[in-house]
Amino acid sequence: MLEILEYDFIQNALLSGVLISIAAGIIGSLVVVNKITFLTGGIAHSSYGGIGIAIYLGLPVLFGATIFAIITAVIIAILTLNNRNRVDAIIGMMWAFGMAIGIVFVDLTPGYNVDLMSYLFGSIIAVSSDDILYMTLLDVFIISIVVYFYKEILTVSYDSQFARLRGINVKFFYTLILILSALCVVAAIKAVGLILVIALLTIPTYLAETFANRLSSMMILSSILATIFTIIGLGISYVYDISSGASIIIVAVVILTIVKLIRRNK
Template sequence: MLEALQYDFIQNALIAGILISISAGIIGSLVVVNRLTFLTGGIAHSSYGGIGLAIYLGIPVLFGATVFAIITAVVIAMLTLKNRNRADSIIGLMWAFGMAVGIIFIDITPGYNVDLMSYLFGSIIAVSNGDVLYMTILDIFIISIVMIFYKQILAVSYDSEFASLRGINTKFFYTLILILASLCVVAAIKAVGLILVIALLTIPTYLAESFASRLSTMMILSSALATLFTIIGLAISYYYDISSGASIIISAVVILTVVKLLRR
């Protein structure tokens, strides 16, 4: 794959893959520890509404998806905090609503020629310089927030009741974790798409759990594993001319399976 690095689109894809892997490792650890996988999946699919709205308004797709995903995360957080026992119904509602909004706006957009499959299943080789800059900013923001509020996030993630007794605003940090997850989802859209984004968030973390005893260690190891999976997936995609998103996830699943079998 070294000869492929002479091409700008391959360089952008590799840089974007590393940036996405860093945020996916950090946020994936929080998602798994807080058992928010299904909830994050709802946010991911709801952000399709932002994609459709952005196409209709003629604004950058990632920006539209980011705004829509953040709003969805806040709404889901507010509703699930009061109705934890109905969380699955609320997530399903937002999931369907977001997808429906996106489809409607795309249908009424005159003469659009956007490849929507790339947003559903990923197309990291189509990443532009602007997308790389956007992902860099998102990464910096996510890392900064996690570093600043690490102790509070750690407390809320492992024992929210004790954290509440210690005076930590658990509702705020619960909402913050969902917002960070929504930002990570948007960053990962170009790599693996909305359909496969949850796999990128959870598989590296699931594997990292076997070797890490601290949340910080899990985040670092998850980011490293996500980067490894992304590079391998990109190489497979380049040599065999197949979907980059699917290649990344298949690589992750195969490596996870082999490691788990060897450990047994």
């Protein structure tokens, strides 16, 4: 089994899996604590529009998805901050619009024959050195932002009313969290795809909540758990020649279920 580590594409897959897991653990904790899972899901599926536009214009896919996801995150932040009663409708609209834009631009691209399923369900084996560089820079950026603004993010996440009284710009940090979520979503496209990305963000955090009583501890434990799920899922994917994204999520759900059942019986 260890001989597979000799292959460059396996090494790239493992490295990218670890990098994605670090980002997913940190951002997933913020997504769960702020109860914005549905919003993040809308951003994830809307980013397909950026993929379609990038393919049509001949740009790097991750670049197109990143720009589109950030724009979508800002729009969603503006629309939902003062219209919480219309969140479902707004997210549904952005979700459908982004997917539709992506499909239209892919259809308009002459001679395009690349398998789009890899963007929907992930293909971590196909990660390139440029993708790894992007993920590395993303991790550095996310960690730097979270460490620098940790107190403000912590306060806004748990008590926005108190944050306002303390003079913290709640709108800014709400938008910042959505933008960080958008960046993490784009990075995770290669690993688990747009369809399953929310599972990677939420399952490790949901499990980490069982053992962690602080946001910082939850982020660290979520990153560790996400890394474990990704490595095991990647191994299963290679051995049985199945989708890496699906394998990672199945492993995560199975481990989560086992842990919850054990703790419940105790």
